[in-house]
Amino acid sequence: MTAHAIQHAMQEAPEVTGLPTMPDGFSIDEDGWLVHESRADGDGEPRTTRICSQLEVVARTAAVHSGGHGYLLRFPTDTGFTQEWAMPASMLKGSAEELRGILLDMGLMIDANQRAHRLLTTYINLAAQRCAREGRLMTSTQRTGWHGDAYVLPDRVLGNPSQQRIVYQRADLTADGYRLAGTLEAWQRKVAALCQGNSRLVFGVAAALAPTLLAPCHVKESFGFHLYGESSSGKTTILTVANSVWGDPDALLESWNNTANGLEGIATTRSDGLLTLDELHQCDPRSAGKVVYMLAEGRGKGRAKETGVARERARWRLIFLSTGELTTADHIASEGGRSYAGQAVRAIVLPSDAGAGLGAFNQTHDHSGEAFANRIDRAAREHYGHAAAHFIEHLASKQQLAQEVFTRTRDHFRHRALPPGASGQVYRVGDKFALVVTAGLLASQWGIVDWDPEEITTACTVMFREWLSERGTSGDDEPRRALEQVRAFLERHGESRFTPLDGAARTVPTRDRAGYVGDHRGYRCYLFTADGWKEACQGFGPVRVARWLAEGGFLLTEGKGGRFTCQVRGIPGHSGPRKLYAVPAAILEGGEEA
Structure with a gap:
């Protein structure tokens, strides 16, 4: 049956009720075990193989958008519970050992005979085909929560006033919580x-x-x-x-x-x-x-x-x-x-x-x-x-x-x-x-x-x-975080990576210079080079941080063409002015504006 046909059947088929028809050759014996009876050649006696305790394939399952194929299984345990599990069809691949392990954990009794193991896989496949022919089809999902007006949990469906036939289907059993x-x-x-x-x-x-x-x-x-x-x-x-x-x-x-x-x-x-x-x-x-x-x-x-x-x-x-x-x-x-x-x-x-x-x-x-x-x-x-x-x-x-x-x-x-x-x-x-x-x-x-x-x-x-x-603010948080990051950069490197412009004596030379420190336009300022500014603004972007700090009064600008740098003279090794980012030292005091 194609994915389109299955989806159509799920929409049109009647409600899944009663017991599905047992595939030919399979039956439940007087001890409540699923058995298979094979025909004998000539005059020999038929061969009966015990497979597992009573097991029903209630419906064939498939996701709405194809895929998600599987089988809804139901069986009683000897402890008085009735177990129900929508198993993915992929668990039948190979020897289906993982499938048998899960069923055993859930309380199904399975014969140790290798022939019984093979017949269990055959039974599920044949019973699923019967379910499809009888219109026993359900929608499967691997995600809990709302599906229309039905709320799907691993072990049950809540709400569902429209009576969707939907089931939670996963290889792992996660209903305990x-x-x-x-x-x-x-x-x-x-x-x-x-x-x-x-x-x-x-x-x-x-x-x-x-x-x-x-x-x-x-x-x-x-x-x-x-x-x-x-x-x-x-x-x-x-x-x-x-x-x-x-x-x-x-x-x-x-x-x-x-x-x-x-x-x-x-x-x-x-x-x-x-x-x-x-x-x-x-x-x-x-x-x-x-x-x-x-x-x-x-x-x-x-x-x-x-x-x-x-x-x-x-x-x-x-x-x-x-x-x-x-x-x-x-x-x-x-x-x-x-x-x-x-x-x-x-x-x-x-x-x-x-x-x-x-x-x-x-x-x-x-x-x-x-x-x-x-x-x-x-x-x-x-x-x-x-x-x-x-x-x-x-x-x-x-x-x-x-x-x-x-x-x-x-x-x-x-x-x-x-x-x-x-x-x-x-x-x-x-x-x-x-x-x-x-x-x-x-x-x-x-x-x-x-x-x-x-x-x-x-x-x-x-x-x-x-x-x-x-x-700390009812505004956007990025400007505050950017300000804190620049402030932290100065607190961490202000003494070691900014060269004084006023001739103050230094015990060690500036290494990996991020800028200079000196007076500019009446303020004591940290004057960042372009590379130093990029480092201080890492993760935010230098232009965005410059704009935020300028708007907050923590960056001096010349107000020309939207530029955020200042022309600063007196920089060692430069005969003319140099474009630098001028951050007033008042930023370290935590004030609102410079």
Whole structure:
């Protein structure tokens, strides 16, 4: 059957119900085992081969845009569970040893006979052909999250009012983290209720729900929040509570101590969902910035198959919550790296300390700080997975409502929290906080949390203003970073790489000269050569930095033709004037203007 025919059948075929027809020669014996009976030659007895315990091929699977072919398998185990797995067709290649290993791990019993192994592969292929003829076809996907109005998780599909026949299909089994435990009511009473009055915990729960709104609200960019602060201050408790929204907090918690390739695979299992990363210090500072960009970009590296043909890139759309004792910028700088403004609007840095003397908490509901953290931690590990599921079930049929609420909330948040004249970067971050507010408001409206809507808005507003205060400007961040870099260059090299023009005695000659230092137009100035200026502005571009510093009063210009250099006389070895970048020494004092 062609890819087009399969896609057409998936759109037109009736719902998959009942049991598929067993291929000729295969049956289930009285012990519940799948067996194959082969015809004997002449008068010999038929040969019966036991293959495995009962196994059904429920449907044939294929991705919407061709590829992604596979088989939906279902079987009972002797421990009383019914397992269901959409296996990729590629697992039948060769001896199919990997396939048998996974099935054994899941609880299927397989005969050790080599003939049984070959017959298992034959059975799956023949049963799949029967499924295709009977219209038992389903759409496969390797990415969690929204597919129309269906929200696909590794072990189940939520929402789906249009009754799409869609299934999550991967070779690895990654459903453990999305388990359910306890009840929603107990989670509301023992976890969500204790979050009240605590800005970081309220924010954490709302941020955990927010990624389900990325697609309905047409937010294309993935992003995250990094909470930094002292050890044992409650940062990990925030992640535990946030993860309890989705499933098992321990199974869902990831470490920064992952390779970029490893995080790619993890990210595809958290698409339209939450990714939590603990302990930033475990990540190599040289790769931390690249990981932030990768997660925010929403796609992995391009790779080639063994044949040289390009593999399909891993893709995702998510929100991540991260913790560490340092900010991402400080961690990157710990080994001489430099962070960029783009990182700062993708991984939004927030202090974990709530400012109440209780670490990450504003109040502890009549408990000591440690006892409170232990209580909510324990409750989150006993009752989990229900909040996100209920939220998605509501959202699946109310995506237009969610978009409208987000638009109103974004406009309100901009008016309430953003200062006049804020830059586009600040607006981008403000809109991300507004999405978190929207998630919290909808969760309250739909009865998933019993919080006053004003508390949700206030918690996010407070944390946004803390972010803005630590950023130091409501304008674009690049000019501030460029100013700091030039200032740091002068603090590091001002005595050694700038030759005095006033005849001051030097104990050692200037090596690797970056410029001169002397009086110019009534100011004490550092006079950069073109090469010295390029070095000081590395990573930003010399012209852009010159313009930013000139606008801020930290670079003297002659105002002719938009040039940013000055004609300076009296330079040793030059009979005439020389074009230099004149930076007043007042830049080292941290003032607003020279």
